[in-house]
Amino acid sequence: GEDVEQSLFLSVREGDSSVINCTYTDSSSTYLYWYKQEPGAGLQLLTYIFSNMDMKQDQRLTVLLNKKDKHLSLRIADTQTGDSAIYFCAESMGGGGNKLTFGTGTQLKVEL
């Protein structure tokens, strides 16, 4: 079955860049997503990438995809205290109408 792994915790200083990593096992994944979850809240979609892309940039966010190694990363430039949250990667084998398999989640803590 699908397996999506993330490191549990990341701590950075305000203003630095954060890089959150994700590895997945299902090579048939076609869409890969990054979601942000603040305490007690639902999920906010940050960005997503198609499996035929290597990189996608959206303002402070940069997604890198290494399909050969099944490795996905999210870089947040100029990290702010408001970025403190849990970040989940997720994969699906189709578009929005398909079920998502979520990673284990990475808690990002931004310190002053």
Next chain:
Amino acid sequence: GAVVSQHPSWVICKSGTSVKIECRSLDFQATTMFWYRQFPKQSLMLMATSNEGSKATYEQGVEKDKFLINHASLTLSTLTVTSAHPEDSSFYICSAPRQNSDTQYFGPGTRLTVL
């Protein structure tokens, strides 16, 4: 943008009672909705896929008689936790994809606490 709501946002109930959670797509129709469960400090696990006009599809290990799903209309899916027990206490989140969209829109979640 698309909005998905859930009601209630939190509920506390006694063991043995049933609890109904609603998921609504507010400005689009959704023939499919997904129900996820999230235990504290854990990831989201898909419980079932709710299909308008047909039976829900449950993931392996999810009891369909315990977690009843009804997709009553193109904008509403309900999840009923029957005879709830403390181990059912969790955060339940629904999502809905807009037709021809690459993404799903998530509800704000419902915190269920069973005493």
